[in-house]
Every structure is written in C-alpha cells, then in structure tokens.
Amino acid sequence: MEFKYLKYEVAENILTLTLNTPDKMNAVNAASCKELIEAFDAADLDDDIGAVIVTGAGRAFCAGADLSDDDNQDTFYDRFTGKADTTPRRDDGGVVCLRIYDMKKPVIAAINGAAVGFGSTLTLPMDIRIASKKARMGFVFARRGIILDGAATWFLPRLVGMSAAAEWVYSGRIFNAQEAFDRRLVSELLEPDELLPRARQIAREIVDNSSSISVALCRQLMWKMLGADHPMEAHILESKILNWMYGVGDSQEGITSFLEKRPPAFPMKVSKDMPAFYPWWKPREFRP
Numbered sequence: 001m002e003f004k005y006l007k008y009e010v011a012e013n014i015l016t017l018t019l020n021t022p023d024k025m026n027a028v029n030a031a032s033c034k035e036l037i038e039a040f041d042a043a044d045l046d047d048d049i050g051a052v053i054v055t056g057a058g059r060a061f062c063a064g065a066d067l068s069d070d071d072n073q074d075t076f077y078d079r080f081t082g083k084a085d086t087t088p089r090r091d092d093g094g095v096v097c098l099r100i101y102d103m104k105k106p107v108i109a110a111i112n113g114a115a116v117g118f119g120s121t122l123t124l125p126m127d128i129r130i131a132s133k134k135a136r137m138g139f140v141f142a143r144r145g146i147i148l149d150g151a152a153t154w155f156l157p158r159l160v161g162m163s164a165a166a167e168w169v170y171s172g173r174i175f176n177a178q179e180a181f182d183r184r185l186v187s188e189l190l191e192p193d194e195l196l197p198r199a200r201q202i203a204r205e206i207v208d209n210s211s212s213i214s215v216a217l218c219r220q221l222m223w224k225m226l227g228a229d230h231p232m233e234a235h236i237l238e239s240k241i242l243n244w245m246y247g248v249g250d251s252q253e254g255i256t257s258f259l260e261k262r263p264p265a266f267p268m269k270v271s272k273d274m275p276a277f278y279p280w281w282k283p284r285e286f287r288p
Contacts, residue, residue, distance in 0.1 A: 001038075001039065001042055002079070003020075003030035003035045003039065004031070004032075004035065005019070005020060005021055005028075005031065005034065005035050006018060006019060006020055006035050006039055006044045007020045008039055008042075009055070010049060010125035011047060012204075012207075013048055013050045013051070013207045014049070014050065014052075014053060014055045014200060014203045014204070014207060015038055015043050015046075015052045015053065015105075016047045016052075016055065016196075016200075017036075017043075017052060017053065017054045017055075018054075018055050018056065018057050018064050019032075019054075019055070019056045019057060019061070020057045021057070021066075022056075022057040022058025022059070022060070022067070023058075024063070024066055025056075025058070025059070025060035025062070025063035025067075025113075025114060025143070026056045026057060026058070026060050026061065026062045026063060026095075026119070027062065027063045027065060027066035027067075027173050028062060028064070028065060028090050028118055028168060029065070029066045029156055030094075031116060032066075033092040033093065033095065033213075036096045036099075037095065037096055037099050037143070039122065040096075040100060040186045041097050041099070041102060043103075043105055044103055044104050044270075045103060045271060046271075047212070047240070047269040047270065047271050049105060050105065050206060050207035050212055050215075051105060051106050051107075051108065051138045051202075051203035051206050052103075052105050052106070052108065052203075053107075053108045053110055053196070053199045053200065053203055053205055054078040054107060054108070054109050054110065054122075054123075054126065055111075055112050055141065055195075055196065055199070056111075056112050056113060056115075056119075058113070059112075059113045059114070059117070060112075060113040060114040060115075061109075061111045061112050061114060061115040061119050061123075061135065062114075062115055062118060062122060063092075063114055063116050063117070063119055064116045064117025064118045064119050064140070065117060065170030070139060075095065078114075079264070087123050090286055091149050091150070092149075092232065093121060093122065093150040094149060094150055094151045095153050096150070097121065097122065097124065097125045097150040097152075098123065098125075098151060100125040100126060101125040101277070102152075102216075102220075103219070103268045104212075104215075104216035104220075104274075105212075105215075105216070105219075106128070106203075106219060106221070107125075107126040107128075107207055108109070108126065108127065108129075108130070108199050108202055108203060109122075109123040109126040109128070109129040109130070109258070110131075110195050110196055110198075110199040111129060111131040111132065111135045111177075111186065112128060112131075112132050112137050112195055112196075113132065113134060113135055113136070113139070114118075114135070114136065114137075114173045115135060115136070115137045115138075116137065116138045116140055116174060116226050117138070117139070117141065117144075117149075118139050118149055119137075119152060120137045120138060120139055120152075120218055121139070121148060121150030121151075121152040121155070122150060122154075123237070124150065124152055124155035124159060125150075125151075125155055125208070125223075126157055128184065128187060128189060129182070129186040129221065130186055130187060130188040130189075130190060130195065130198060130199060130202075131177045131180060131186040131188070131189055131193060131195070132177065132189075132190060132191070132192045132195045133177050133178070133189050133190065133192070134177070134192055135176075135177040135186075136174050136176055136177065137174065137175060137177070137185065138168075138172065138173060138174035138175060139152070139156070139168050139169045140172045140173075140174065141169070141172065142169065142170060143170040143172035144172075148169060153227055153244070156168075159184070159185065160183050160184055164183045165183075165185065166257050169255075170182075175179055177189055179216050179245065202246075207222060208263070209263070209264070211250040211251075211253075211254060211264070211266040211268065212231075212250075212266065212268070212269070212270050213266070213268045213269075213270060213273060213274065214248050214250065214254075216236075216274065217274075217275075217278070218243055219276075221234065221237065221238065224280075224281055225237075227245050232248055239278065240277070241275065242271075244275045244277075246267070248268065248273075249267040249268045249273075250266045250268045253265060253266050253267060254266070271277050
C-alpha cells in the first residue's frame with residue numbers, strides 16, 4: 001500500500017509500519033492519523049500478515065502532534081488557540097489508539113528515538129514495546145496546558161501503575177529509555193542497530209509457531225479483561241471460546257503437530273474463521 005506519511009512494508013508475513021516524516025521527527029497531523037487507521041484496517045484484513053511492527057524513520061519515533069501543518073486543515077495549534085472551529089470532536093490520537101486496541105494482530109512498538117506526547121501514547125495499546133537505548137519518552141501534555149490523548153488515562157496506569165503514571169504525567173518531563181525499562185513501560189533495551197532485528201525476531205516467533213485465531217482471541221481476551229470487575233467474567237468467556245475451539249481446524253492441527261513432533265501448519269484465517277460471537281464486546285458510542 002502507498003501512503004504519504006507512512007511506509008507500509010510486508011515481508012515474510014510481518015508488516016513493518018514506519019512513521020515517515022523524518023524532517024518533522026515523524027510528528028503527526030490529522031491526515032497521518034487517518035493513514036494510520038487505514039493501515040491498521042488493511043493489516044487486520046490481510047491473512048498474509050501475522051504481526052505488525054511500528055517504528056519511526058530517522059532519529060525519532062514520533063515527536064507528537066505537528067503544530068505547524070495539517071494538510072491545509074485547521075492545525076492542532078489553531079484548535080487549541082481558538083483560531084479554528086472548536087465544535088466538539090473526537091481526539092484523533094484516541095481514534096488511532098482505539099483502533100489498535102481492537103486489532104486482531106499483535107502489534108510491536110520498536111521505539112527507535114524520541115517518543116513524546118502522542119509519540120508515547122501511541123505505543124500504549126501496542127502489545128510489546130521495545131526501545132533503543134537512545135530513545136526518550138515523555139507525556140508532556142501538562143506542560144502544554146492540555147491533557148493526555150490517545151485514551152492514555154485508561155492505558156498508562158494499567159501498564160505501569162498509578163504512581164509512575166502520575167509522576168510522569170503531572171510533571172510532563174522527558175525521561176530516558178533506561179527509566180522506561182526500569183518502570184516497565186518497555187520490556188527490552190537494545191542498541192540502535194539491534195532494535196528492528198529484535199522486533200522481527202519477536203514477530204517471527206509468533207508468526208511461525210502460533211495460530212492466528214488463537215493469538216487474536218488471546219489478545220482481545222487480555223485487553224478487554226483489564227476492565228472486568230471479577231475474574232469470573234474471564235472464566236465465563238474463556239469457557240465459551242474453549243468450547244468453540246474444540247474440534248476446529250487449528251486446535252486439531254496444534255495437537256496433531258505436537259504429537260507428530262513437527263511445526264504446525266494452522267489452516268484457519270482470521271478474516272473468515274473467527275467465532276460467530278466475535279467481537280463479544282459492544283462498541284462504545286462517542287458523545288462529545
């Protein structure tokens with residue numbers, strides 16, 4: 001696929017999605033947010049894609065919102081300074097992050113450099129975050145007189161706990177990759193030239209060995225259960241899905257390949273073989 005602001009590259013069943021405006025440190029505008037949604041939509045529909053890696057071109061991952069240029073639309077700067085139409089509207093970053101939240105495919109953030117503002121919140125609904133030792137992150141919103149975007153008030157405390165989230169958000173300071181690792185925002189630190197190979201290694205392990213149906217269902221079970229009131233909700237839903245999976249092609253192949261001591265060749269496709277009750281959650285309505 002061809003995009004103005006992104007590189008969309010599929011190789012060996014792995015999509016590498018690169019934010020590609022390095023002259024602006026990959027800062028986003030409304031048009032690039034729209035492209036991100038289109039890219040994730042396309043990845044979810046493509047059975048040849050088993051995992052997605054998101055990274056940035058050049059020295060940055062994403063420097064947040066582009067305050068200077070929004071493809072001749074009202075800029076983020078104009079909205080917040082009252083120079084543009086201020087009719088209530090959805091946060092563009094939140095729309096992107098909610099799209100990632102509903103993905104069937106696992107998403108890996110390969111944070112190659114500065115990830116500030118939306119550059120940090122964009123990574124939160126991704127499943128695995130690894131970072132270059134030269135990366136920096138920051139939830140700088142309070143220093144701009146605004147609040148978190150990307151539904152980060154839901155994601156961030158669940159990922160790192162309230163104490164770390166509060167300190168980072170209230171201060172708005174930028175912190176290094178080591179601190180992100182120490183406080184469990186990222187799971188691995190790597191030398192810059194090792195980052196993408198490691199991301200591909202993680203993706204390869206998933207693509208080569210796991211049922212895409214199982215991964216999609218497990219992904220959504222874990223994310224959606226973060227808001228459950230009681231583990232019984234997980235038990236009920238897991239039981240329903242397990243009963244559906246008994247005897248279907250992927251479970252038969254998973255057990256047979258194990259007994260025959262060979263790599264699995266799972267036959268089912270997420271585009272057409274998900275259970276009839278998927279998705280089991282109801283989309284939430286936006287009310288400004």
